[in-house]
Amino acid sequence: MQDRLVGSYEEQKRVMNLSLAAAVVLLGAKVTGAVVTGSSAIYSDAAESVVHFLAVCFAVWALRLAHKPADETHHFGHDKVAFLSAGFEGAMISAAALLIFYEAVRQMLSGVEIQQIGLGIAITASAAGVNLVLGLSLLAVGKRSGSPLLRANGHHVLTDVWSSAAVLVALLLYKTTGWVWWDPIAAILAALNILRVGYKLIRESLGGLLDEADLEVEGRIRSLLDQQVNSHGVSYHNLRHRHSGRTHWVEFHLVFDDSLTVGEAHVVATRIESCVADLLKPDGRVISHLEPKSAEHDVEAWEGR
Numbered sequence: 226m227q228d229r230l231v232g233s234y235e236e237q238k239r240v241m242n243l244s245l246a247a248a249v250v251l252l253g254a255k256v257t258g259a260v261v262t263g264s265s266a267i268y269s270d271a272a273e274s275v276v277h278f279l280a281v282c283f284a285v286w287a288l289r290l291a292h293k294p295a296d297e298t299h300h301f302g303h304d305k306v307a308f309l310s311a312g313f314e315g316a317m318i319s320a321a322a323l324l325i326f327y328e329a330v331r332q333m334l335s336g337v338e339i340q341q342i343g344l345g346i347a348i349t350a351s352a353a354g355v356n357l358v359l360g361l362s363l364l365a366v367g368k369r370s371g372s373p374l375l376r377a378n379g380h381h382v383l384t385d386v387w388s389s390a391a392v393l394v395a396l397l398l399y400k401t402t403g404w405v406w407w408d409p410i411a412a413i414l415a416a417l418n419i420l421r422v423g424y425k426l427i428r429e430s431l432g433g434l435l436d437e438a439d440l441e442v443e444g445r446i447r448s449l450l451d452q453q454v455n456s457h458g459v460s461y462h463n464l465r466h467r468h469s470g471r472t473h474w475v476e477f478h479l480v481f482d483d484s485l486t487v488g489e490a491h492v493v494a495t496r497i498e499s500c501v502a503d504l505l506k507p508d509g510r511v512i513s514h515l516e517p518k519s520a521e522h523d524v525e526a527w528e529g530r
């Protein structure tokens with residue numbers, strides 16, 4: 226299991242380094258495109274590239290930190306930083322969206338003049354192609370490893386594909402119709418889409434940082450626990466679980482007959498714990514509190530039982 230985790234970390238590092246390399250190359254290309262064409266849609270794309278680069282730098286650093294093992298001052302590991310990175314990415318692209326919006330309105334008021342449309346189309350189309358392949362790879366590795374950091378970066382990169390597509394359509398329409406407003410209109414549409422994704426990333430990040438319970442996972446834990454306690458003739462209460470980015474932490478109380486010894490109860494508890502840990506692969510950590518029926522207490526409000 227350790228090998229698979231390490232392998233998956235190597236894969237995550239590789240795809241994030243690719244993401245960083247793409248961010249640097251596309252930043253250069255888009256800034257050139259914006260200066261040469263004067264298009265507000267390409268300018269928007271370039272402005273987004275600047276924050277994009279910063280967000281990916283943060284994510285590359287966060288990925289390293291997330292994989293540092295637990296130490297004396299961080300007993301639960303460092304993987305929660307992945308949620309912080311996803312939120313930072315969401316906040317950065319939202320800021321870019323506001324800048325794009327402002328620039329588009331400014332250009333609408335002052336008039337737009339676009340030059341070298343052919344070059345603008347070539348740069349934007351290449352960027353879209355690179356980001357499409359990269360975004361899909363990030364999402365695939367993110368899903369495989371369960372990493373919120375890679376998923377966030379993947380969703381962000383795919384959003385940029387849509388932005389580039391909007392720019393391309395605008396440039397082509399401008400070329401065929403000659404109507405200059407296509408350009409800022411495309412920029413505004415792209416900005417709205419970026420805001421939508423930014424909100425989603427921030428929302429997911431807050432959910433992770435505040436240990437929001439995943440109800441789908443909870444359903445699976447409960448049905449396994451129900452089946453396990455029935456077969457062992459015990460009962461459980463006060464189930465709590467949280468996901469820290471890579472590791473799923475679970476705790477619950479197990480109630481045993483007073484006649485059992487601590488040793489006997491411990492054997493059963495260990496068996497149930499390892500069943501639940503298996504359910505939450507690749508990294509489930511489970512701990513149970515043992516109590517006798519005569520001293521049972523279960524008053525946690527969130528359990529609703």
Ligand SMILES: [Zn+2]
Binds near residue numbers: 273274277318381382
């Ligand atoms: Zn971006």
Ligand SMILES: [Zn+2]
Binds near residue numbers: 462516522
């Ligand atoms: Zn209890």
